Amino acid sequence: MSAVLRPSAPPQVETPLRRFASQFAESRLALVGLVVFVAIVLAALLAPWLAPQNPYDLAQLDIMDGRLPPGSVGASGMVHWLGTDDQGRDMLSGILYGLRISLMVGAGSALVAALVGASLGMLAAYAGGRTDTLIMRLVDLQLSFPAILAALMILAFLGKGILNVVIALVVVEWAYYARTVRGSALVERRREYIEAAQCLALPTGRIIFRHLLPNVLPPLIVVGTMQVARAIALEATLSFLGLGVPITEPSLGLLIANGYEYMLSGKYWISFYPGIALLLTIVSINLVGDQLRDVINPRLQK
Amino acid sequence: MTAPTLELRDLRTHFATRGGVVKAVDGVSLRVDRGQVLGLVGESGSGKSVTGFSILGLVDPPGQVVGGQVLFQGQDLARLDEEAMRHLRGNRIAMIFQDPMMTLNPVLRIDTQMIETVLAHAPVSREEARQRARDALGQVGIAAPEERMRAYPHQFSGGMRQRVAIAIALLHKPDLIVADEPTTALDVTIQGQILAEAQKLCAEHGTALIWITHDLSVVAGLADRIAVMYAGRVVEEGPVEAVLDAPLHPYTVGLIGSVPSRNRRGAALNQIPGMTPSMLNLPAGCAFAARCPRAASGCSEPPPFVEFRPGRSARCIHPHAEGPPA
Amino acid sequence: MTLYLLRRCLQAAGVMLVMSVLVFVGVYAIGDPVEILISPEADQIERERAIRALGLDLPLWQQYLVFLKNALHGDLGRSFVFNEPALKLILDRMPATLELAFGATFVALLVGLPLGLYAGLRPNGALARGIMAGSILGFSLPTFWVGLMLIMVFAVQLGWLPSTGRGETVDVLGTRWSFLTLDGLRHLAMPAFNLALFKISLVIRLTRAGVREAMLMDYVKFARAKGLHPSRIVLVHVLKNIMIPVITVVGLEFGGTIAFSVVTESIFAWPGMGKLIIDSINVLDRPVIVAYLMLIVLMFIVINLLVDLTYTALDPRVRLEGRT
Ligand SMILES: Nc1ncnc2c1ncn2[C@@H]1O[C@H](COP(=O)(O)OP(=O)(O)OP(=O)(O)O)[C@@H](O)[C@H]1O
Ligand code: SF4
Numbered sequence A: 001m002s003a004v005l006r007p008s009a010p011p012q013v014e015t016p017l018r019r020f021a022s023q024f025a026e027s028r029l030a031l032v033g034l035v036v037f038v039a040i041v042l043a044a045l046l047a048p049w050l051a052p053q054n055p056y057d058l059a060q061l062d063i064m065d066g067r068l069p070p071g072s073v074g075a076s077g078m079v080h081w082l083g084t085d086d087q088g089r090d091m092l093s094g095i096l097y098g099l100r101i102s103l104m105v106g107a108g109s110a111l112v113a114a115l116v117g118a119s120l121g122m123l124a125a126y127a128g129g130r131t132d133t134l135i136m137r138l139v140d141l142q143l144s145f146p147a148i149l150a151a152l153m154i155l156a157f158l159g160k161g162i163l164n165v166v167i168a169l170v171v172v173e174w175a176y177y178a179r180t181v182r183g184s185a186l187v188e189r190r191r192e193y194i195e196a197a198q199c200l201a202l203p204t205g206r207i208i209f210r211h212l213l214p215n216v217l218p219p220l221i222v223v224g225t226m227q228v229a230r231a232i233a234l235e236a237t238l239s240f241l242g243l244g245v246p247i248t249e250p251s252l253g254l255l256i257a258n259g260y261e262y263m264l265s266g267k268y269w270i271s272f273y274p275g276i277a278l279l280l281t282i283v284s285i286n287l288v289g290d291q292l293r294d295v296i297n298p299r300l301q302k
Numbered sequence B: 001m002t003a004p005t006l007e008l009r010d011l012r013t014h015f016a017t018r019g020g021v022v023k024a025v026d027g028v029s030l031r032v033d034r035g036q037v038l039g040l041v042g043e044s045g046s047g048k049s050v051t052g053f054s055i056l057g058l059v060d061p062p063g064q065v066v067g068g069q070v071l072f073q074g075q076d077l078a079r080l081d082e083e084a085m086r087h088l089r090g091n092r093i094a095m096i097f098q099d100p101m102m103t104l105n106p107v108l109r110i111d112t113q114m115i116e117t118v119l120a121h122a123p124v125s126r127e128e129a130r131q132r133a134r135d136a137l138g139q140v141g142i143a144a145p146e147e148r149m150r151a152y153p154h155q156f157s158g159g160m161r162q163r164v165a166i167a168i169a170l171l172h173k174p175d176l177i178v179a180d181e182p183t184t185a186l187d188v189t190i191q192g193q194i195l196a197e198a199q200k201l202c203a204e205h206g207t208a209l210i211w212i213t214h215d216l217s218v219v220a221g222l223a224d225r226i227a228v229m230y231a232g233r234v235v236e237e238g239p240v241e242a243v244l245d246a247p248l249h250p251y252t253v254g255l256i257g258s259v260p261s262r263n264r265r266g267a268a269l270n271q272i273p274g275m276t277p278s279m280l281n282l283p284a285g286c287a288f289a290a291r292c293p294r295a296a297s298g299c300s301e302p303p304p305f306v307e308f309r310p311g312r313s314a315r316c317i318h319p320h321a322e323g324p325p326a
Numbered sequence C: 001m002t003l004y005l006l007r008r009c010l011q012a013a014g015v016m017l018v019m020s021v022l023v024f025v026g027v028y029a030i031g032d033p034v035e036i037l038i039s040p041e042a043d044q045i046e047r048e049r050a051i052r053a054l055g056l057d058l059p060l061w062q063q064y065l066v067f068l069k070n071a072l073h074g075d076l077g078r079s080f081v082f083n084e085p086a087l088k089l090i091l092d093r094m095p096a097t098l099e100l101a102f103g104a105t106f107v108a109l110l111v112g113l114p115l116g117l118y119a120g121l122r123p124n125g126a127l128a129r130g131i132m133a134g135s136i137l138g139f140s141l142p143t144f145w146v147g148l149m150l151i152m153v154f155a156v157q158l159g160w161l162p163s164t165g166r167g168e169t170v171d172v173l174g175t176r177w178s179f180l181t182l183d184g185l186r187h188l189a190m191p192a193f194n195l196a197l198f199k200i201s202l203v204i205r206l207t208r209a210g211v212r213e214a215m216l217m218d219y220v221k222f223a224r225a226k227g228l229h230p231s232r233i234v235l236v237h238v239l240k241n242i243m244i245p246v247i248t249v250v251g252l253e254f255g256g257t258i259a260f261s262v263v264t265e266s267i268f269a270w271p272g273m274g275k276l277i278i279d280s281i282n283v284l285d286r287p288v289i290v291a292y293l294m295l296i297v298l299m300f301i302v303i304n305l306l307v308d309l310t311y312t313a314l315d316p317r318v319r320l321e322g323r324t
């Protein structure tokens, strides 16, 4: 047979993952977002090796290097590509370390909020009745109240600190997850295979983990992506207002706040560059999230 | 000889969809003269509404008139620019839509929607426009028009809304009205009243009427000529009585057979077997072949539209010679 | 209608009650009320007196009743910092915040509606795509950073607009307003735009979606069949329909705008209640925080009610059902 002689084409197996990847790649913008986001995460993870300076090590700082414009050479002979802040801290290093904090707080709070929210949403969908009503009332109440205000109030009562910021973020975000999970769990519950599983008298826990959860996961991931971006923005805002992370370990928001007072005298870089880093992070996550939503939810596809 | 009010020549309106090109109207030729009523019949999806929209230049993307002529009093509307077309719409050519529940804007009062139509084409005062709107409502049998005008569409029943739409079409005493199943939502008495009003308009103002409907009995009582559409084409055309008495095309025969009628009471209704073919891939030959009792070998070629007798045309290779078999 | 209003007011009272419990629990049960409500500078005798005056020696549920009774009399405590009733402190600063929030809403509609209309009418045009990309940016940009950039460009580099304060004000109805003087407007411009940024994106998206949906409706086609001018179709038939969701969302967002003015006021030193609350949180002036919270909740309820009433006025279908 001649077919044997021809170089055989690579087997094109249509795995779900591959289809997903190719659909995702349909949007050039989303791909760019993904690349930027991965780069940012890597930069944050590798900060101790990438950063020219350890910004938390006060011994390395020289107050004489304070507020140097980008490209200046400091007293130690180090080039400050993005300038320095008022303490003589290298901005590039500060941003890399700040990214760690921002991403950690954002992802951490999103994860906890997702766990709490998803459990409550699942409970509401599965238990129904009073439990459902109660949980959903709470969700409505939470969602009708602006996140920034709720977070401010929680911090006003709990005080500053990374842990308290995470708590505040979890409190303002869990409701989104709960609503999403409950919605798709209710849809899934009515499907035949769940009913079949119930007829077989499989234990509830097994039904939830084997059948419901996998189907609830996609919308949860979409919401989660968007919420990470929101959490990062919110943390930055809180820190900017002076209510977030402590000054000793500044996140991007706090870096921006530190530069605020020097802005009026034209020393823009102290606020500008951390802002760009924050912007890139949020926009890239949102681009990825937008595309994820379109791919995962075919109803929304044009 | 004056030009007919409307003449369609080989009109083609296609929809470029994801699945392929839907030839919703594919070579339709029709003619309506002054004061005449043309009944346009055919089953659901045969392209009647799209034909109507094509005449007014209201086909929405992805649809497009891709060929043919729409001659209105000798002028080709398919080539007219949008602004000139707008001055004809609602003024010289009016259309009544199929679904009365969706036609009127839910957040505007009836009077607003009528007065704006008057003012769009006539240089009259608001008061004068209101007067005309009130008269038109009276014409279609709406009691206490002055009062009802101030209502919103949702306060009207479907039938009432359709009458408002008809009144709007009558406002400028147009030369041509395309009425897309206008009386389907109305009860029989109102239907009669509207039909009488339509006939009066035709007689008094020489308005030409294209009456799209499923209801052959309406066509029989109202129309002068009838055109039967199937899968985007006209398959038979002729004077109403002649076509209904002695249809040429097997599809027309089936259509008449599926209507309950007084003189055949008790006899079983003959449903046309099979389904409307998908407009996406029509057979190469006669589109009706798969459902046609008379289909033969020649039917795999596209049948031409042939004038079998004076004024009687059909698109069939083996037409019925006389009336339908008893 | 009266019945409807009465029911809404009862609901509002219910929500207020729930919120007062939440605030009460926040202040009295989680935090240490002595620490929260009594100035840290107070000496031992003052503390004792205050504890008794506030009823902090009573059981929790009785404490709540005292709290509720005081709140109903408009007594939400005194500010440690200003030594004035907290409520008065906030009410004094409310007009400035309202002015800013209304300004932002106005800007959002002024910019967002035309852009959204355009993007909805020509969804595939290059400009429409640009507008939509811009609206994604508007959602993503951190408000406070944009505020800083505005100051940098328009105040520091170009020197066109002032960066802080309300500018010259005019007294009307016993309060001061900036928007009536040119200088005041110049001061209002940047903060209002900054606060509007998010809402502009929101209005663009809502309008675009609404226009695209409406343009497919039969009533638009029928309006075209009537030979109406395209501008009348868009500005009357389409716009009137999409104003319903736009007004509803923008109205409901108004509460969020007031909340977010906290950030904008801090950046532009706008002397409103948002700046007051940040300052109060920073110095732990808790009675002010509590009063602010209760007031905001009340405001939310009023806004919701107003939005519902506007909605009823705009949509004739709802209007009728509301009566029956
Ligand atoms: N927007 C569109 N996109 C794709 N195809 C369309 C579109 N509008 C109409 N069509 C197709 O055009 C064909 C004719 O539709 P049309 O509405 O003219 O039928 P009709 O004869 O008026 O039917 P009915 O009696 O149900 O009103 C249908 O097959 C339909 O699928
Ligand atoms: S051409 Fe043939 S298949 Fe078509 S209608 Fe006539 S007889 Fe039937």
Ligand SMILES: [Mg+2]
Binding pocket: B048, B049, B050, B098, B180
């Ligand atoms: Mg139709």
